[in-house]
Amino acid sequence: MRTPLQRDVMMPDYLKKVLIPPPKSQFFRWILLVITALVFSLILSLSSFKVHEYSYKPGDVATENIKAPKNLLIKDERATKERKIQAEKKALTVYDYNDLLADKITMRLASSFEIARKMLNTKLPKGQPHAKSRHDLLWENKDKFEQALGISVSNGAFRILEKEKFSKNIEQLIAGIVKKILANGVVADKEALLKEGNKGIILSWVSEQRDEVVTNLRKFYGPSQAQIMVRVIGEPMLKNVDYTVKNLIVDIAQRLIQPNITLNIDKTEKRRQDAKQSISQVAYEVKKGEMILREGQRITDLDLLKLNALKEEAKGNSSFASTFGAALLGALLFFVVYLRNSQSKKKGVLSDNKNLLFFASMLCFSLVVARLSFSVGVALASSSSSSAITPQTIFLAIPLASSAMIVCLFMDIELAASFALVLSLCTGAIYNNSFEVSVYSILNFTMAAYWMQHCRERKVFIKAGMKLGLFNMALITALNLYFGKIPWAGMITVLGLAFFGGIFSGILTAGIAPIIEMVFDYTTDIKLLELSNLDQPLLKRLMLEAPGTYHHSLVVGAMAEAAASEIGANPLLARVCGYYHDIGKIKKPLYFIENIRDGKNKHDKLAPSMSSLILISHVKEGVEIARQYRLGKAIEDAIQQHHGTRLISYFYEKAKRQQEEAGRHPGGKEQEVNMDDFRYPGPMPQTREVGIVMLADEIEAAARTLESPTPSRLQGLMQNLINKTFSEGQLNDCELTLKDLNKIAKSFNTILSGIYHNRIEYPDRENGKKKNESPDKKQPSQASSSVGSDKKTGESHLKRLGQS
Numbered sequence: 001m002r003t004p005l006q007r008d009v010m011m012p013d014y015l016k017k018v019l020i021p022p023p024k025s026q027f028f029r030w031i032l033l034v035i036t037a038l039v040f041s042l043i044l045s046l047s048s049f050k051v052h053e054y055s056y057k058p059g060d061v062a063t064e065n066i067k068a069p070k071n072l073l074i075k076d077e078r079a080t081k082e083r084k085i086q087a088e089k090k091a092l093t094v095y096d097y098n099d100l101l102a103d104k105i106t107m108r109l110a111s112s113f114e115i116a117r118k119m120l121n122t123k124l125p126k127g128q129p130h131a132k133s134r135h136d137l138l139w140e141n142k143d144k145f146e147q148a149l150g151i152s153v154s155n156g157a158f159r160i161l162e163k164e165k166f167s168k169n170i171e172q173l174i175a176g177i178v179k180k181i182l183a184n185g186v187v188a189d190k191e192a193l194l195k196e197g198n199k200g201i202i203l204s205w206v207s208e209q210r211d212e213v214v215t216n217l218r219k220f221y222g223p224s225q226a227q228i229m230v231r232v233i234g235e236p237m238l239k240n241v242d243y244t245v246k247n248l249i250v251d252i253a254q255r256l257i258q259p260n261i262t263l264n265i266d267k268t269e270k271r272r273q274d275a276k277q278s279i280s281q282v283a284y285e286v287k288k289g290e291m292i293l294r295e296g297q298r299i300t301d302l303d304l305l306k307l308n309a310l311k312e313e314a315k316g317n318s319s320f321a322s323t324f325g326a327a328l329l330g331a332l333l334f335f336v337v338y339l340r341n342s343q344s345k346k347k348g349v350l351s352d353n354k355n356l357l358f359f360a361s362m363l364c365f366s367l368v369v370a371r372l373s374f375s376v377g378v379a380l381a382s383s384s385s386s387s388a389i390t391p392q393t394i395f396l397a398i399p400l401a402s403s404a405m406i407v408c409l410f411m412d413i414e415l416a417a418s419f420a421l422v423l424s425l426c427t428g429a430i431y432n433n434s435f436e437v438s439v440y441s442i443l444n445f446t447m448a449a450y451w452m453q454h455c456r457e458r459k460v461f462i463k464a465g466m467k468l469g470l471f472n473m474a475l476i477t478a479l480n481l482y483f484g485k486i487p488w489a490g491m492i493t494v495l496g497l498a499f500f501g502g503i504f505s506g507i508l509t510a511g512i513a514p515i516i517e518m519v520f521d522y523t524t525d526i527k528l529l530e531l532s533n534l535d536q537p538l539l540k541r542l543m544l545e546a547p548g549t550y551h552h553s554l555v556v557g558a559m560a561e562a563a564a565s566e567i568g569a570n571p572l573l574a575r576v577c578g579y580y581h582d583i584g585k586i587k588k589p590l591y592f593i594e595n596i597r598d599g600k601n602k603h604d605k606l607a608p609s610m611s612s613l614i615l616i617s618h619v620k621e622g623v624e625i626a627r628q629y630r631l632g633k634a635i636e637d638a639i640q641q642h643h644g645t646r647l648i649s650y651f652y653e654k655a656k657r658q659q660e661e662a663g664r665h666p667g668g669k670e671q672e673v674n675m676d677d678f679r680y681p682g683p684m685p686q687t688r689e690v691g692i693v694m695l696a697d698e699i700e701a702a703a704r705t706l707e708s709p710t711p712s713r714l715q716g717l718m719q720n721l722i723n724k725t726f727s728e729g730q731l732n733d734c735e736l737t738l739k740d741l742n743k744i745a746k747s748f749n750t751i752l753s754g755i756y757h758n759r760i761e762y763p764d765r766e767n768g769k770k771k772n773e774s775p776d777k778k779q780p781s782q783a784s785s786s787v788g789s790d791k792k793t794g795e796s797h798l799k800r801l802g803q804s
Contacts, residue, residue: 028353032360033331033338039364040330043371044429058301062293066307068286074309076282083282087275092213094202094267095187098260102182105150105256106175112148115141116166138162151255160248170249173241177234177253181226188259190222202271204264220261230254333425334360337418355411358520363423366403370427373398389493392437396476396497399505400427400441401448401468405461406509408449410522416452420445436479447471448505456525456572458510465506472498523573523632531576531631532557538629539579542586548594549585552700553578559696559751564689566743567736574689577638580631581693584622584639588614594704608655612648612678619643619680638690642697643680644730652678684733691734692744695722699748709756711749718745718752 056062119138139158146152153161164170187193193201200215221229230253238246284306286292292306293299299307337359342350350356377391403423408416420442428438451464476498480491517524530536543550557578564574589595591602591614603611622639626632655673685691699718706713722741725731736744 025353029338029356032353032356033334036334036360036364037328037331039367040333040426041324043367044329044426056299056304056307058299058304060299062295062297062299062303066291066293066310068290068292068310072286072306072309074284074286074306076284076305079282080279083279084276087279088272090199091268091272091275092200092202093196094204094211094264094271095193095261096206096264096267097185097203098206098262100207101258101260102179105178105182105258108148108150109171109175109178109256112145113166113168113171115148116145116161120162120165135162149256151252153252157248157251160244164245170245173234173237173249174253174256176237177230177249178256180233181221181229181253181257182260184229185220185261186226186257186259187220187222187261189263190220190225192263193217193220193261202267203261204267223259226257227254230257330426333422334363337415337422340418341415350415354520358410358516359407359415359419362403362407363419366400366423367426367430369398369400369403370423370430373400374430389490392431392434393490393494393497395427395431395437396440396472396494397501397504399501399508401444401502401505402508402512404445404449405452405464405505406512406516408452409455409509409513409524410516410520413449413453416449417446420449436483440475440479443475444468444472448502452509454525456529458526461506461510461513462503463506465503465509467502468505469499469502472502521633523634525572527632528572528576531635532572532579538583538625538631542583546582546585546589546592546595548596549582549589549592552594553580553582555700555751555755556581556693556696559700559748560689560692562747562751563692563696563744566747567688567692567740569688569692573634574692577635577642577689577693578696580622580626580635581638581642581697582618582622583625584618584620586625587618587621591615592618594701603651608651608658609677612651612655615648615651616680637686638693641683641685641690642693643682644684644694645679645682646725646728646730647675648678648680684730686733688734688736688740691731691736694730695725695744696748698725699752703752703756706756709752711753714752714756715745715749718748 116138119141120134122134122137142153142158145158161170194217196217198215200213201217202211203214204211230250234246234250234253238249241249284302286306292310293303297303338350338356342356350359373395374391377394380394381390400423404416404420407419424438424441424445427441428434431437448464448468451467452460455461455464473495476494477491480494513524516522517527534540539550542553557575560578561571561575563569564571585592585595591611593601596602603614606614619640619642623636626636626639652673652675655678659673685694699721702717702721703709703714706717722745726741731741
């Protein structure tokens, strides 16, 4: 009898090679893009009308009658452009008024003078003849003063300030002059400002977020005027000040003043664009059948405009152009989805050509079904006497949502959403650019994909179909209320078709899913559940032939599942990978320590290189067994990657010791040990689930060697091993973050603490005393000294993840 594991993959290997493309072939991707574009062009291209070429000029006489073949909206671009230019010229220029600049300069001034005064008032240490004086300290910190002030100060000016002890009065006088100048406004380019003339400007206050129209533009100072006005405004304020200090104050004030009225190009351009956008398009409406020209009529500019519009409409709807546009549209839609799901920071789903082929095939097949459904709908609607039967209502019963369900089932909800969007737009175009069909399709397809998430049982297909049917009924009712196109007399028929479409989608998905799983060699959650059944023949064989490995694999699976749940990975996939990661040990179970029963280690009689080959071989043999039992590519990858490229350090060190001992004997020659001979072939884990299995495998195996496995010892063990794996770069390709590693360590600690918790010692029935030993407390005698760290050390390591 064929097992459930073997019945769903009966496709011959040669057929798989034909159907499943090379994973990374760029040539294949381009071919697929071209084919998809051709399918789009065949399905979306629409026929169009043609018109004769006319070569009239203003003032010519029409030689024939010309009618409009369809409704036309003729746009007068020239008139519209002239209106927009006028509106743009009338838009006011925006200048920013930085009313906070004076306060900022005053604060810088106060801060710099305060620094200098502190230097002058610094207490000098007594009894130190070589101590620096206040003068020296002040001049050593001159650059700090200048940095706080924002301008450089000459040595002469600094001496004057030092002489005046950086007087508070000088500071206030400078600040007062600066505030008065800036309060009036200083513009960077006054000549450009005056060009605005009587139109005025918009002055935008920075602090108050308000705008005001200013027409008196001459009142603002230019940079040179501001320099002059410093002396004019400062004259009455500095009449009692020493001449030298007065010049110093004026010089510093002049250099501190900056323009606080600046042109805001972005806001100005936005106002101009808004003014242009506010001008509506000058257009003339022409109805279908309306006479554009009559024979003998003299042609005006407006007539010529209508003829040119008719010519452009014809060119825009030519058969070739429409076909090419459809092909280009299809290629672009497909290309956007491809980039979105293959070139992101994380490795995208469509980076694998097999997934890309599946996605393109589903999209093209769905478009063909949509086109056929439209043709069938037109035929049925024409033969039906009921007004409720239209191509759009027939579409409700077509199980097109099944394609979105299938994409979600074999890929993910994000890609299914992209698929739903593309298919919905194309379906709306197929149904004569129907907006209603596009809205219905995008909601219908998206919800169909949503209800297929985490599908682990066959009954989910039927449940999703029923939910989708009910949702379709609510959706079509809402659309009918909004558009009012379906007569209420036929609503029962329409609702029945909508519900049938949902149910039929779920049933069709249940029937097609196993075929796609077989053809494309996919592993779904349903298949993973079958693999997780401990009654699987392969797991039974592992239990009988390698019981230690079997128990180890169960624990690794449980640890991996818990950790995957914590970080948002696929817990079911992680658990199944944990169950099967060591199935290669079935070939030589007694060469692995967990399966040794009599205490005799077969590696004691083997050369380290041979022992290393045996250990490494279990990876290759595990992949072969996985292929034999049709476990799927995801499990094969986990088996191949769960050791990464790590070094088998025990036998490597043993080989080095043997070579050293050989070199000490008379006539012996020490040979160099090649480290690569003791490494697993890899590759390193490529997914988060496999990375978790790698950590769980190593930590569970090491935990067995601990003597008295207390929580602190377990925590130290985990932290050391995770740090080592991380620092070796084994997790570089699987996108596990430091935050993920922290959560993984916590989940591992919870499970291992539960397995290796302390047991009470039961009293002996004969004498009431406790037995000397409890079977639950016995641990292997070999302890790992390198991982026996205390709890404090473990916690510190947990915080230092990724810093080495």
